[in-house]
Amino acid sequence: MMREHQLVIIGAGPAGLAAALEAEKAGIEDIVLLERDEYLGGILQQCIHNGFGLDYFGEELTGPEYAERFIDDVRESSVKIRLKTMVLNISSDKKIIAINEEEGMIFLKAQAIILAMGCRERTREAIKIPGTRPAGILTAGTAQRFINIEGYLPGKEVVILGSGDIGLIMARRMALEGAKVKGVLEIMPYSSGLVRNKVQCLDDFGIPLKLQHTVDYIYGKQRLEAVDLIQVDDNFNRLPETRERIECDTLLLSVGLIPENELSRDMGLKLAPGSGGPLVNELRETEIPGVYACGNVLQVHDLVDYVSEEAEVAARGAANFIRDSLKKREKEIIIEPGSGINFVIPHKISYQDESRKLIRHFLRVDEPRENIKIVIRDEAGSRIASFGREIVTPGEMETVKLPETLISEGTDRLNFSIEAEGVEENGKQ
């Protein structure tokens, strides 16, 4: 039996929860929230450290506290929650097949869908570390779940590969629980994690950060016994004379996140090369009208606060789609990432909306730079806006708010690029 709903949201992490609440606030009454785990909140529940919510709530919270604020509201709302329910397939005409233990296979049809499946971690296989295949090699997030939710310490002598925030946080967590963290390795010449995490997670515990280092070989039959570290040069060539064996029983990998888009791909959605998620317009609507994407399934965010905000944008879009109250622009505007920029979200601007004054764009730069401007130019190459920044790094997503009034009627292309400070200024600051 096919059940029809106005809005179905896939995933009840921070994106799905915020989307559900905002859609209800926007007047949508029939909302279904599907979640494969046994509790709401997604990855926030295992991120027990503080540092969340400064932007969204104006106070510093832990992951579970941030999640529970949304969960409490969702529980009191009219949103229908289905836990332990795994979506298997979504068709381009918005039919959803899912399974759970109580109902078996279920079939839903939605007027609008919000994709909020989040992302997953890259594994040893994704980065191809040579050596044996013993136990004791796991992603940082898996270790985090073991320690913070299940109550197991996965090892005692640890090497961590990757200095993104998850790697840094797990270095502290393992150290606090009594493990010896022998070092955090980073193949890049800089850490992609927040400075605060480097100081409070590594320096506080005397854990060394080895930049331009990676794991060259893995030893051990049953359990991991040792790894070879190796230094790399600026072109990532391994320098054999720097090889060094370190005994350890655990290797944690924090080597990048991949938006989890199997369902999106099966629907026929193309994925954007830089961000790894579907192509979307400013309402986070994908190429299939009425299907939206937000949060880490669209682009890997570093702040959950931005995920919540993005989910609300998608939810308002979906609500307006359901009510058929959206007005297309005559010409869509294509957003192009230019020099110095890896990607910009949204990928295009499709709608006219007098009520909004600013269109917020998220972008990631390709390398750390100081005293630069993020410059937006139209198809003729004229600068229409520019935003000064003292410092940008690939590890911290940049956001700029483009005033709607600066976009002229006939514009069909906007190019975002990084330019050096001091170039002649004729746009808006």
Added chain:
Amino acid sequence: MENNDINENTIVCVNCPRGCRVRVQSQNGEITNITGYQCDLGIDYAKEEFKNPTRILPTTVRVKGGELELVPVKTARPIPKSRIGEAMRELAGVKVQAPVKRGEVVVEDIAGTGIEVVATRSIALSQDQDNTGKKKETS
């Protein structure tokens, strides 16, 4: 540190991605000079971090009879960095009875700091048979 030598400590400012290495010179524990910062935030941070470095401590404690084995907790306010080890050892022996409410005080005075440790997640009572058929250990 009761001598008249001038000490120099390097403190990495955490206010922005630049991560300035602020150098704090001191004599007899009193700051005499601060250099290496690029804005006022750096001075304030370095002073505080020099005099009394504190951290919020987030961790977990065991739960009895709960739907999960652990409840995440944190110190209600930052505690001195030097007390973190002692606090962790104290918390290792703590076990709270489910149900737990977010914000509930788990320890009233952690490691002699006078600061509370509070739950950061609500944990419901274990249901003997949830519909996965799994029976949760409640030991």
